[in-house]
Amino acid sequence: MRHLISPLDLSIEELDEILSLGQAIMQNPEKYSHVCDGKKLATLFYEPSTRTRLSFESAMLNLGGKVLGFSSADSSSASKGESVADTIRVISSFADICAMRHPKEGAPTVASMYSKIPVINAGDGGHNHPTQTLTDLLTIKSLKGRLDNMTIGMCGDLKFGRTVHSLINAMVRYENVRFILISPNELKIPDYLRQEVLDAKNIEYVETNELEKYMPELDILYMTRVQRERFFNEEDYIRLKDSFILDREKMKLARDDMYVLHPLPRVNEISTDVDDDPRAVYFEQVHYGVYARMALIITLLGLKDKC
Structure with missing residues (x-):
C-alpha cells in the first residue's frame, strides 16, 4: 500500500x-x-x-x-x-x-x-501540497513539452506557500532547472529549503525582490498569494499583501512562450487584465x-x- x-x-x-x-x-x-x-x-x-x-x-x-x-x-x-x-x-x-x-x-x-x-x-x-505539484508538473509538461532545461520564477509568499515548497522539491530532480525566487525579505523561502534542497543539490537560484528585472528570462512564472491565514497579526499581512502585482504592463516584458501559473485562489496579485493573455494558464491549470x-x-x- x-x-x-x-x-x-x-x-x-x-x-x-x-x-x-x-x-x-x-x-x-x-x-x-x-x-x-x-x-x-x-x-x-x-x-x-x-x-x-x-x-x-x-x-x-x-x-x-x-x-x-x-x-x-x-x-x-x-x-x-x-x-x-x-x-x-x-x-x-x-x-x-x-x-x-x-x-x-x-x-x-x-x-x-x-x-x-x-x-x-x-x-x-x-x-x-503534492497533488498541486502533480497538477503543476502536468501543466508545464503539457504546455512546454518538457520538465528540464528551464528557468522558473516563483513570486509572492515563498515562506508559507506549500505549493512553492512542493514544486521546488519536485523540479530539482530534473536537469538544468534554475529558480528566480521573488519575494519580500519577510517571505523568502525557509532556510531548510534553501540549505537542504537548493544548496545541497547545487541548484542555481537567485533571491530577489525585482519581478520586472527577471521577467524576460522566465519560462514559467509561478505566482502565489500572500496568505492571510498564515500570519499572526493583521498588520504584517496588510503591509505585505500587495508586494507584487502582475499586470498587463509587466507581461509585455515576458517572452511569447512564457506561461503564468497560480495555484489559486488569487486575491489581487494578478490583475484581471492579464486573464485574456494566452500565456495566463491558471484557470486551465485547474483543468489539468x-x-x-x-x-x-x-x-x-x-x-x-x-x-
Missing part, C-alpha cells in the same frame, strides 16, 4: 508514469470512466478548500467511483476532540482511499501511520488538476492494469 505525503514519495520514473497516464486520460477520458467502479474516496478536509476538494471529488466521479467526507473540522468529530489517528482508523472502514487537508504540518503523515487505506496529502499547513488526480488515484489503488 502506497501513500502520497510528499512529492519525494514518488521516484522520477513514477512521476513520469503518473503524468503520462494523466495525459492519456485527457486524450480519451471515456476509456477511464469505469476504472474505479465500486471504489470510494474519502475527502477529509480540516481546512477550507474549493479547488482541491472538488478536484478530488470530480476525479473520483469521473473514474466511476463515489465520494464521502467532510469539508471542515467543525463538521467532523474533530470538533469533539477526536484525534487524526482515530479518525483515519474509522474512515479506513468506510473508504478505499482518502485525501486529507489539515492546518497542522505532519497530520497526513500521522494518518498514514494508522491507516489501512492509501492516504493522499491534500495540503498540510505550510509544508507540502483533475486529470493529475485521476491518474494518482488509479496508481495508488493499483488499478493501472484495468486501464
